Amino acid sequence: MATDPAVRTVTLTIDGRAVTVPPGTTVYQAARAAGIEIPIFCYHDRMPPLGACRMCLVKVDRMGKLQTSCTLPAADGMVVSTTDPEVVAGQEAILEFLLINHPLDCPICDKGGECPLQDQTFRWGPGRSRFVEAKRDFAKPVSLGPVLTLDRERCILCWRCVRFGEIIAGDDALKGFERGFTSEINTPFTLPVESKFIGNTIAICPVGALTSRTYRFRARPWDNEPVPSTCTHCGLGCAVWFDVRGGEIVRTRAREAPAVNDIWLCDLGFFGHDYVASGERLTAPLVRRDGRLTQASWEEALDLVASRLRAARDRAPGRVAFLGGRRLSNEDALVAARLFGEVIGTPHRDHRVDAPPGGASLEVAWGLRAPLEEIARGDVFLLVGCDVTEEYPILWLRMKAAVDRGAALLLLHARRLEVRRHARWERLVRADRLAAETGALADALERGAAGPPPGLEAAVAAIAAGRRVHVVVGRFALDGPGGSAVLAAAVRIAEHSGGVLHVARGKGNDIGAQRFGLLPGAGGWPAPEILRRAAAGDLDVLYVAGSDPATAVTDRSAWDAARRGVGFLVVHEAFLSATAEAADVVLPSLVLPEKDGTVTNLEGRTLPLRAAVRGPGAARGDREIFSLIAARLGALFTYGTGDELFEALRAATPGVEAGAILPVAPVPARLAGDVPAGAVAAGAGGGSAELILATIDHLFTQGATTGRCRGITALAGAPHCLIHPDDAARLGVEPGALVELATGHGAVVLQARVTDVTAPGQVLLPRGFDAVSAYALVRWPHAVVAVTVRPLVAAAAGGAP
Amino acid sequence: MAAVFRQTVAMLRGLLITGRYLFRRRVTAPYPDVKPPVAARFKGRHWLTLYADGLERCVGCELCVIVCPSQAIYVKAAENTPERQVSKGERHAEEFQINMLRCIFCGFCEEACPTGAIVLGHDYELAGYTRASMIYTKGMLTEPYPGASGRDPGREV
Numbered sequence: 001m002a003t004d005p006a007v008r009t010v011t012l013t014i015d016g017r018a019v020t021v022p023p024g025t026t027v028y029q030a031a032r033a034a035g036i037e038i039p040i041f042c043y044h045d046r047m048p049p050l051g052a053c054r055m056c057l058v059k060v061d062r063m064g065k066l067q068t069s070c071t072l073p074a075a076d077g078m079v080v081s082t083t084d085p086e087v088v089a090g091q092e093a094i095l096e097f098l099l100i101n102h103p104l105d106c107p108i109c110d111k112g113g114e115c116p117l118q119d120q121t122f123r124w125g126p127g128r129s130r131f132v133e134a135k136r137d138f139a140k141p142v143s144l145g146p147v148l149t150l151d152r153e154r155c156i157l158c159w160r161c162v163r164f165g166e167i168i169a170g171d172d173a174l175k176g177f178e179r180g181f182t183s184e185i186n187t188p189f190t191l192p193v194e195s196k197f198i199g200n201t202i203a204i205c206p207v208g209a210l211t212s213r214t215y216r217f218r219a220r221p222w223d224n225e226p227v228p229s230t231c232t233h234c235g236l237g238c239a240v241w242f243d244v245r246g247g248e249i250v251r252t253r254a255r256e257a258p259a260v261n262d263i264w265l266c267d268l269g270f271f272g273h274d275y276v277a278s279g280e281r282l283t284a285p286l287v288r289r290d291g292r293l294t295q296a297s298w299e300e301a302l303d304l305v306a307s308r309l310r311a312a313r314d315r316a317p318g319r320v321a322f323l324g325g326r327r328l329s330n331e332d333a334l335v336a337a338r339l340f341g342e343v344i345g346t347p348h349r350d351h352r353v354d355a356p357p358g359g360a361s362l363e364v365a366w367g368l369r370a371p372l373e374e375i376a377r378g379d380v381f382l383l384v385g386c387d388v389t390e391e392y393p394i395l396w397l398r399m400k401a402a403v404d405r406g407a408a409l410l411l412l413h414a415r416r417l418e419v420r421r422h423a424r425w426e427r428l429v430r431a432d433r434l435a436a437e438t439g440a441l442a443d444a445l446e447r448g449a450a451g452p453p454p455g456l457e458a459a460v461a462a463i464a465a466g467r468r469v470h471v472v473v474g475r476f477a478l479d480g481p482g483g484s485a486v487l488a489a490a491v492r493i494a495e496h497s498g499g500v501l502h503v504a505r506g507k508g509n510d511i512g513a514q515r516f517g518l519l520p521g522a523g524g525w526p527a528p529e530i531l532r533r534a535a536a537g538d539l540d541v542l543y544v545a546g547s548d549p550a551t552a553v554t555d556r557s558a559w560d561a562a563r564r565g566v567g568f569l570v571v572h573e574a575f576l577s578a579t580a581e582a583a584d585v586v587l588p589s590l591v592l593p594e595k596d597g598t599v600t601n602l603e604g605r606t607l608p609l610r611a612a613v614r615g616p617g618a619a620r621g622d623r624e625i626f627s628l629i630a631a632r633l634g635a636l637f638t639y640g641t642g643d644e645l646f647e648a649l650r651a652a653t654p655g656v657e658a659g660a661i662l663p664v665a666p667v668p669a670r671l672a673g674d675v676p677a678g679a680v681a682a683g684a685g686g687g688s689a690e691l692i693l694a695t696i697d698h699l700f701t702q703g704a705t706t707g708r709c710r711g712i713t714a715l716a717g718a719p720h721c722l723i724h725p726d727d728a729a730r731l732g733v734e735p736g737a738l739v740e741l742a743t744g745h746g747a748v749v750l751q752a753r754v755t756d757v758t759a760p761g762q763v764l765l766p767r768g769f770d771a772v773s774a775y776a777l778v779r780w781p782h783a784v785v786a787v788t789v790r791p792l793v794a795a796a797a798g799g800a801p
Numbered sequence: 802m803a804a805v806f807r808q809t810v811a812m813l814r815g816l817l818i819t820g821r822y823l824f825r826r827r828v829t830a831p832y833p834d835v836k837p838p839v840a841a842r843f844k845g846r847h848w849l850t851l852y853a854d855g856l857e858r859c860v861g862c863e864l865c866v867i868v869c870p871s872q873a874i875y876v877k878a879a880e881n882t883p884e885r886q887v888s889k890g891e892r893h894a895e896e897f898q899i900n901m902l903r904c905i906f907c908g909f910c911e912e913a914c915p916t917g918a919i920v921l922g923h924d925y926e927l928a929g930y931t932r933a934s935m936i937y938t939k940g941m942l943t944e945p946y947p948g949a950s951g952r953d954p955g956r957e958v
């Protein structure tokens with residue numbers, strides 16, 4: 001039977017079995033679907049076939065030579081053999097060739113025990129080598145940056161890693177160099193590798209050529225107990241395996257989750273677990289005595305906290321406030337909300353510790369308004385003030401897949417994004433122009449035929465033609481100058497295009513905290529107001545859990561004032577953070593990888609947490625601490641098992657199901673802070689300033705947790721700021737030089753990177769470097785901050801550009 | 802009467818065997834004053850051997866760990882640095898422990914070892930007063946000088 005388009009299947013015979021598959025299926029895929037194993041190296045089912053390694057040879061009737069099954073489309077009536085003696089000889093020969101230059105150093109190779117080359121040589125290889133000549137000799141190991149190690153001798157040149165960078169991540173982090181015998185994989189210009197996703201190349205390298213620097217020699221696969229859990233860094237909630245050896249997480253691997261991260265992770269996920277095993281973890285409660293924090297028993301600490309809470313409640317419940325939630329599980333958040341809402345009765349609870357007053361972050365619920373899988377089917381992505389790879393890396397992989405299929409990527413930000421070469425339209429504006437520019441785009445769209453202003457044509461055309469438009473508004477836009485106007489304009493754009501508006505805001509389990517009651521109740525104050533009232537002496541007890549306001553509040557002085565003004569500060573912390581140092585009682589708590597329970601990701605999806613390791617010393621889970629305090633206040637929370645707690649979650653919020661999405665509340669059509677487009681009032685304190693300061697997000701930072709992860713700290717590099725070359729020339733700032741950034745409120749000293757990824761007229765300062773806090777320079781309610789830059793010394797020797 | 806006769810004969814036959822052995826070579830030894838020799842292939846206490854230059858043979862590959870049927874071995878590997886080159890190549894065993902109470906002296910570890918690092922020697926006097934003392938650590942297992950275990954330190958593997 002000839003191929004009949006109406007039937008739309010092809011039937012072929014593999015090893016005597018009839019296999020029916022859709023047209024376009026390769027012979028390899030057909031065999032796999034039928035449960036027939038064919039060895040592969042270069043083929044990877046998330047990428048198109050390449051045919052580089054020749055491992056997948058099969059014999060096909062009436063075809064003269066052996067064929068590579070990964071590239072061969074199945075055709076009707078094909079008769080394929082995977083076991084023919086000719087195939088066996090071919091497989092042996094290929095393996096013999098692959099091993100000619102292989103160093104055979106499995107005993108010292110980290111891949112040993114989980115290596116496809118090892119396994120396939122064992123199963124399909126010739127068993128003996130005839131090669132006695134000298135092997136190719138490369139210097140090894142080569143360090144390709146802080147987390148990646150390359151062994152060129154082991155590389156079989158399958159190109160998986162190179163193609164991952166081209167096809168999946170779009171960052172071209174690794175490339176092939178030279179030809180033939182001297183071929184090698186390396187980074188362009190042999191610089192440290194630039195990628196947010198390089199851990200994935202380690203995972204898909206079929207040999208031990210690419211290995212992890214942080215996991216190096218720490219364990220064999222058989223030593224590790226894999227624990228399935230969820231990454232809780234950026235808020236997308238990628239599924240992970242924590243590999244545990246000797247009570248310590250030694251590495252993180254991606255766990256397949258088609259709806260969320262597929263099989264990928266970002267490097268923050270891969271290398272962001274060291275902090276759990278840090279020797280600086282708090283192991284016992286601390287109570288302030290005579291001005292110093294000293295160790296105390298749990299009994300003593302809890303009694304003290306309970307008595308202060310009782311006293312404050314008896315005065316007025318509203319004299320207690322709760323801040324935090326990002327680092328709590330859903331269950332913790334629920335119990336916290338019950339303790340403060342029901343038992344104490346205060347409406348002043350907020351997890352949005354890092355939102356400034358007057359910013360749009362306080363106006364809308366945070367979260368994506370469509371599943372990641374739907375975003376992957378989008379045809380227009382407009383990112384407004386959202387640096388997708390720095391904030392939500394895995395979201396970018398979804399967008400990249402869509403962009404490859406022709407979707408338009410439109411960027412509007414105060415910095416050039418790493419993904420800009422995939423963009424159809426890019427607009428770089430100074431931070432205080434973002435609202436006006438977004439408004440102009442909305443206006444142009446609504447005016448339609450009138451013809452868009454110059455520079456906006458491509459964006460307007462793409463959005464007008466789009467049928468599945470996704471507008472993503474990020475933290476930079478929401479909390480920056482005119483955040484409400486940006487949001488209002490974004491709402492108009494989304495409405496006009498019939499698209500979806502996503503509020504890309506929230507890290508860790510912020511969405512879970514938002515969902516399970518860590519938002520202001522009736523008459524409750526949002527976080528900035530809580531701080532203001534604390535400073536004014538309106539609070540007796542400030543209770544902080546799952547947050548580090550001293551470094552997260554975007555005005556350091558507002559936090560300091562709040563601390564001074566409040567009588568009693570209680571903090572749950574894993575480390576002696578800046579907040580803990582200032583507290584009256586510090587209760588040592590577990591971190592999320594040590595907890596059982598659930599978290600909610602940015603889509604509103606409920607995801608499982610499983611305790612990978614036990615906490616240090618006497619540290620306790622947050623929800624246990626809340627329950628113990630509630631008991632002292634006369635309320636017994638009787639949650640026995642995790643299942644009971646999950647039932648309580650479902651009772652609190654109908655629609656919560658494990659693994660399923662419960663959408664975040666929609667963005668209201670008319671927003672409180674709606675400002676007419678184009679009429680953006682520059683915030684006080686610097687409307688006409690020559691140079692303004694804006695804070696940007698980095699994936700790799702040096703905070704309380706990330707600063708305690710070897711790989712992440714190294715990836716983050718030194719604290720720095722970004723200055724445009726024009727400004728640098730005017731101010732005499734050399735690339736890499738130390739500069740002093742000063743505002744009316746403070747000054748910091750850090751390295752200047754001179755680069756045109758920032759717009760002229762502004763200095764971009766990454767947040768998350770606790771040693772150099774941007775928030776010391778900011779004073780609420782100013783959104784636009786004028787800054788002066790003073791070079792301190794000429795470029796430090798060896799200072800990175 | 803007949804019974805008495807039968808019993809006497811049986812006793813004399815027994816004594817005859819005793820008498821015969823009285824003049825044979827002794828097979829028992831007054832241990833511990835005299836230690837019986839063992840066969841060359843005897844498998845006793847392990848040694849971690851050294852190359853002639855003093856570098857450790859063990860590269861911390863954990864093949865002995867995975868092959869050991871009684872899960873007696875624990876190895877934690879680490880990286881060699883130019884300042885601290887413990888073995889040849891990139892990797893060495895930072896920690897190496899054998900639980901002698903679990904070991905069944907099968908010799909699989911010696912068989913699996915790719916570098917000939919671990920060998921079972923001839924020492925069988927392995928008693929201790931505590932369980933903890935029966936966990937032999939790397940310091941106890943490493944031969945005191947190249948060749949001390951009897952293994953030729955010049956051998957490649």
Ligand code: SF4
Binds near residue numbers: 159160185205
């Ligand atoms: S480094 Fe690994 S993934 Fe990359 S080409 Fe070599 S073998 Fe393939």
Ligand code: SF4
Binds near residue numbers: 234236
């Ligand atoms: S994208 Fe986010 S959730 Fe996923 S691994 Fe990275 S930090 Fe973790």
Ligand code: SF4
Binds near residue numbers: 865869870871899908
């Ligand atoms: S001799 Fe056998 S039981 Fe003893 S450590 Fe070696 S492999 Fe294990």
Ligand code: SF4
Binds near residue numbers: 917
């Ligand atoms: S003794 Fe041999 S098998 Fe065991 S870890 Fe050392 S090198 Fe590997």
Ligand code: FES
Binds near residue numbers: 039
């Ligand atoms: S898997 Fe088919 S050629 Fe590599």
